[in-house]
Amino acid sequence: MADPLVRFEGVRKSYGAGPAAVQSLDLDIARGELLTLLGPSGSGKTTTLMMLAGFELPSAGRILLEGRDIARLPPHRRGVGVVFQSYALFPHMSVAENVAFPLSVRGVAKAAQADRVRRALAMVRLESYGERRPAQLSGGQQQRVALARALVFEPPIVLLDEPLGALDKALREEMQLEIRHLHQRLGVTMMYVTHDQAEALTLSDRIAVFEGGRIRQCADPRRLYDRPADAFVAGFVGENNLLPGRIEARDAESCEVRLACGPVVRAEAVDAGGPGEGCLVAIRPERVAVAGVTAAELGEGALPATVLEAIFLGDHVRLRLGLGDGGEVVAKRPAGLGALPEPGGAAAIAWPEGAAFAFRDAGARV
Amino acid sequence: MARAACWVAGVLVAVFLLAPIFAIVPLSFSAGSFLFYPLPGLSLRWYRDFFGSDFWLPAVWNSLGIGLASAALATLLGTPAAFGLWRMKGRFRAVAMGIVLAPMVVPVIVVAVALLLAFGPIGLVATHAGMVIAHAALGAPFVVVTVLASLEAFDPVQLRAASACGAGPLRAFFRVCLPQIAPGVAAGAVFAFATSLDEVVVALFIAGPAQRTLPRQMFAGLNDTISLTTTAAAAMLVLLSVVLLAVVGWLQGRKKAGGG
Numbered sequence: 001m002a003d004p005l006v007r008f009e010g011v012r013k014s015y016g017a018g019p020a021a022v023q024s025l026d027l028d029i030a031r032g033e034l035l036t037l038l039g040p041s042g043s044g045k046t047t048t049l050m051m052l053a054g055f056e057l058p059s060a061g062r063i064l065l066e067g068r069d070i071a072r073l074p075p076h077r078r079g080v081g082v083v084f085q086s087y088a089l090f091p092h093m094s095v096a097e098n099v100a101f102p103l104s105v106r107g108v109a110k111a112a113q114a115d116r117v118r119r120a121l122a123m124v125r126l127e128s129y130g131e132r133r134p135a136q137l138s139g140g141q142q143q144r145v146a147l148a149r150a151l152v153f154e155p156p157i158v159l160l161d162e163p164l165g166a167l168d169k170a171l172r173e174e175m176q177l178e179i180r181h182l183h184q185r186l187g188v189t190m191m192y193v194t195h196d197q198a199e200a201l202t203l204s205d206r207i208a209v210f211e212g213g214r215i216r217q218c219a220d221p222r223r224l225y226d227r228p229a230d231a232f233v234a235g236f237v238g239e240n241n242l243l244p245g246r247i248e249a250r251d252a253e254s255c256e257v258r259l260a261c262g263p264v265v266r267a268e269a270v271d272a273g274g275p276g277e278g279c280l281v282a283i284r285p286e287r288v289a290v291a292g293v294t295a296a297e298l299g300e301g302a303l304p305a306t307v308l309e310a311i312f313l314g315d316h317v318r319l320r321l322g323l324g325d326g327g328e329v330v331a332k333r334p335a336g337l338g339a340l341p342e343p344g345g346a347a348a349i350a351w352p353e354g355a356a357f358a359f360r361d362a363g364a365r366v
Numbered sequence: 367m368a369r370a371a372c373w374v375a376g377v378l379v380a381v382f383l384l385a386p387i388f389a390i391v392p393l394s395f396s397a398g399s400f401l402f403y404p405l406p407g408l409s410l411r412w413y414r415d416f417f418g419s420d421f422w423l424p425a426v427w428n429s430l431g432i433g434l435a436s437a438a439l440a441t442l443l444g445t446p447a448a449f450g451l452w453r454m455k456g457r458f459r460a461v462a463m464g465i466v467l468a469p470m471v472v473p474v475i476v477v478a479v480a481l482l483l484a485f486g487p488i489g490l491v492a493t494h495a496g497m498v499i500a501h502a503a504l505g506a507p508f509v510v511v512t513v514l515a516s517l518e519a520f521d522p523v524q525l526r527a528a529s530a531c532g533a534g535p536l537r538a539f540f541r542v543c544l545p546q547i548a549p550g551v552a553a554g555a556v557f558a559f560a561t562s563l564d565e566v567v568v569a570l571f572i573a574g575p576a577q578r579t580l581p582r583q584m585f586a587g588l589n590d591t592i593s594l595t596t597t598a599a600a601a602m603l604v605l606l607s608v609v610l611l612a613v614v615g616w617l618q619g620r621k622k623a624g625g626g
Contacts, residue, residue: 082526086523088523089527
């Protein structure tokens with residue numbers, strides 16, 4: 001990336017003995033983008049954010065902000081905005097005083113402070129709440145105040161550490177859109193940490209998927225979803241059927257896999273070994289077509305299956321299908337596509353070419 | 367039945383705790399000159415005597431002056447110590463805590479002898495500064511304990527938030543942490559003041575004639591002539607203690623109300 005705003009260069013963080021929390025991280029953040037660090041707890045995403053904020057010191061490597069190494073700079077000299085999961089508003093100050101705090105620390109004149117505080121509160125639609133105390137606001141409102149406080153001094157980047165983790169689902173989705181719109185309107189660079197893949201897909205320009213202290217894949221949401229780089233990403237981002245099997249034959253792009261439950265399927269060889277090696281075949285549930293006909297009638301490459309369970313979810317039906325000897329595939333079928341056999345009945349399944357991917361089995365790799 | 371027994375026990379304990387106060391306070395209003403009941407009549411003569419005497423009044427000023435100065439010093443030292451202990455991790459925390467709280471546990475007579483020996487060569491015996499330092503050392507642990515208790519309710523992420531806003535450690539402490547733990551700091555200061563107010567052992571050892579505090583003077587008064595002015599002095603101390611307790615109670619109420 002040419003001229004990134006932030007660059008992590010070989011950054012490592014370890015606590016005493018044991019495996020490093022972050023292992024040799026290289027990551028660029030472009031000006032104006034919203035980059036999400038996505039991963040399960042303990043994957044190193046929060047540690048990475050804390051190193052950029054200055055609350056953790058890297059054990060090795062450099063962190064460049066606008067070309068300057070800030071890895072050893074104390075947090076208050078970095079000029080980076082941070083939004084915390086617990087809001088961390090100052091309870092003894094009013095909302096306006098909270099938002100004014102970064103300006104007052106920087107010695108901005110009182111009149112200018114009031115003006116900028118007003119604009120920052122308007123940005124998060126809390127103009128008329130300046131005189132209140134944080135305790136008098138709802139969780140969502142408090143987090144919007146925290147956002148205003150992190151934005152008011154116009155930092156080059158704002159870091160958000162699971163900012164919506166304490167909110168209920170409906171409010172969380174509303175706030176996701178609000179943050180997204182704020183980001184689009186202001187053009188401010190943001191680094192966002194979450195373990196919620198749907199949230200990451202909603203918000204991000206780019207997503208870095210963390211696991212075990214490493215980035216498994218860093219790409220835009222569509223690519224991440226459509227072309228996951230390995231079995232972990234395939235399983236973590238969105239829903240996926242992950243069927244174990246063994247590679248029978250492969251060429252440069254694709255391979256034939258004998259699934260553990262019997263059938264042989266074609267899959268794109270994204271991250272797969274040679275013939276004879278174990279692998280996982282990933283197929284998205286919404287790519288699996290299901291019909292109440294025989295496999296031969298459905299077409300070439302179709303497989304016979306048994307309907308195990310059908311759950312009606314309004315806009316779609318979620319099907320659990322038995323495949324071969326003990327295999328199981330989940331399919332999402334839009335509602336209104338016609339009747340299917342009752343549970344226990346025979347059906348056929350198929351998916352378009354390029355919808356199945358073969359990955360090295362993460363369990364077998366270790 | 368069990369409830370009644372609890373009540374009886376509770377009242378007995380209360381009587382046990384309060385009896386000395388109820389015994390001494392009415393005596394200070396006696397019209398007679400001796401420490402006995404029934405009172406021959408009521409009068410304020412001992413209070414007149416107390417407020418008109420060269421023996422007692424300087425002691426009151428000494429007590430208040432040394433108490434305020436030592437409470438201020440104890441708060442100035444105890445608050446940062448509590449903050450440091452609160453941020454400390456690992457096994458050294460217990461060691462540091464033990465050192466800071468030692469004056470609370472070590473017998474006062476030992477502290478007094480040690481102070482006498484230590485202050486002698488550096489000329490602090492029989493000085494106001496010496497008394498203030500000694501009483502601050504005795505009061506500081508109370509400040510540490512109360513401030514630590516109010517820090518338990520303080521969210522450390524607040525300090526991170528402050529530094530993310532651009533505030534250095536000092537500014538973060540004074541503008542974000544201190545206002546939130548202020549009731550605890552004030553309560554600690556009151557406890558330190560109270561400690562100095564009723565301290566007599568150290569005063570016996572290191573106070574000169576110019577530093578005699580109220581309790582020290584009561585001790586002397588009892589030795590020389592048993593005047594009922596001593597009971598008036600005692601009643602004044604009781605009154606001050608009640609006021610201090612009320613202040614601490616009010617501060618703790620504020621802490622709860624302002625804690626959201």
